[in-house]
Amino acid sequence: MDAYKQIFVAGSAAPLLSQPDPLRRKGFDLNLVVDRITAEAVDVLSFTLRAADGAALPAWRPGAHLDVFLPSGTQRQYSLCGDPNDVSGYRIAVRRIANGQGGSVEMHRLRAGDALRVRGPRNAFTFVDAPSYLFLAGGIGITPILPMVKAAGPRGHLIYLGRSRATMPFLNELPGAEIRADDETGIPDIADLIARAEPGAAVYVCGPPPVAAAAERTMFAGNPTGSLHTERFSAPPVTDGREFRIRLARTGQTVRVGAGETALTAIQRAIPDVVYSCRQGFCGTCKTRVLGGAVDHRDRTLPAAERDDHMLTCVSRAADDALVLDL
Template identity: 45%
Template sequence: MNVMLPIPEKLPPDLYGRRERDPLLRVLERLMNAHMHSLRFLHRRDVVGESNDRRLPVVIMARRVEAHDENVVSFILAAPDGGELPTWRAGAHIDVEMPSGRTRQYSLCGDPADSKRYRIAVRRIPNGEGGSIEMHELAPGSRLTIRGPRNAFAFAVPGHGSAAEHLHFVAGGIGITPILPMMRLAHRLGVDWSMVYTGRSKDSLPFLGELAEFRSRIAVVTDDEGGMPSAEVLLTGSRSDSAIYACGPMPMIDTLGKGVQADSEFHFERFSPPPIVNGVEFEVELADTGQRITVAANQSVLDAVKPFRPDLAYSCKQGFCGTCRVGVEGRPEGMLICTERSAGGRLVLDI
């Protein structure tokens, strides 16, 4: 799948930098899927819960600290009866519902060929909204509920869905999680690849020990040793025929976007919500109470409403999990209040 992505003046509104796909690309992806099926990487097993939206109980089988600063912990999840879990492809994530009811998205970073275990990794965010801290406090034997897997960061293998002849991965900190299965699949299939792994310090980078066997292909670049990396540094090892896959914080993705060649494949996933571009102030009304709330030009509806309705359900805050969708008068499809906005006037929310 040769997706030619021109580098925009500003980041595109879509969370993953995707463009409108033509029918030919869909056909090529189906061909790639058929090939991967024959390799058993996409083999669909007869298991309960293959629907992406079905809630599945899992148990934490093991947990392990993955970074020297102890802020990243990995969890091995399995079905309580030891049965098979829904299959997945590199780039996929699951929704994890914690004992408190909080829901968060975590990339699967284990082996897609392992049908009985999922692995996720969670970075502890002390000043966050509590989800990562709750996860870090969970011990083996704890029960969780998951939904998925879903894939919003799909990986196309060169020769089987991509016209590229080389892969270049860029991971920023915990952004290594969706990249790990892509990297291992490329290695397993004999595809030539390179990677730049960046973060605040080596102590903060998870899975460094696991990456040791690929040391010749991976450049580790940290802020404390070289400062914030430039696009040139982030693209070290890439070629003119590379497809680039990147996951990390917004500044890293922004820097990469300014350095990637206009005719290169560039696929990315970022941590933060899409930037609000040319936003305008508008008003929302809560149908249950009649209360009217002003949404600032640079503010999401969720952030504006949350102080008045702290019970609102939300999760990813990036527009893909669907948790925060609410009914809106005059909009049959409703609205994702974490990312969707109005061009002005007033919206009546069914909350």
């Protein structure tokens, strides 16, 4: 899971990106072993990971994820979807995306006994206490939601969306869920589903960008006392962007960043193997030293001490017309 979280609170006109308290910035560096691989749905495998030395693993709470360092060196985030009370192992699940850049193909090549280095658990999708919950999960978006549903018990109701039952993992673990497969019930009306939340409910949404966007547009029209918590599996679109230039100091090359693209996307045209991970301003992998120009910071990750001379290229932009980066 490459995660992007937003919290909307009653009466607010804009989202508040998740901040300090539940987020472990660095997590624990752990050497784990793939203990078991299970086919959960079409193109979805779950991986049970255990400590290489058999020791108990650090505790976690619903909504947490692991930073996984794949054999190629690629770093990706995947939600923990097992039992938080079982510290003997972690479970994550990955849908294979053909020709994707998210690391899923490489994950699906792993075998039992393979070693994996991970960092975590970290949590940017906090499970809050609320009188009631409405969970809306789309496809592989069930992974962070699954432990929350179990923790909520009778206070929660899950609506699980997918193309077909064959593509929806963990159905056997969700006997009380409302299953809405497109090939059975048609394309869902997200506004109608969100409207079913009780007054004051915490609404959790995780799935494709159109699902989260529809929830954000409609939540407070019918439930002004509730809270909306969303997590995306893809980068948010660029808003209020304008064109600027980046000079790569080590080569002298200049790249142009379009108004609707990220600095990272433009840099990749010149440096295809430039390092990045979440593409959402969360993980800090793409942090780059700024040698010239002012930055329009659009993340909540960089500490104040680094904001004068560093940026996250996946979301931040030039405040003026140009930047010089140590690349």
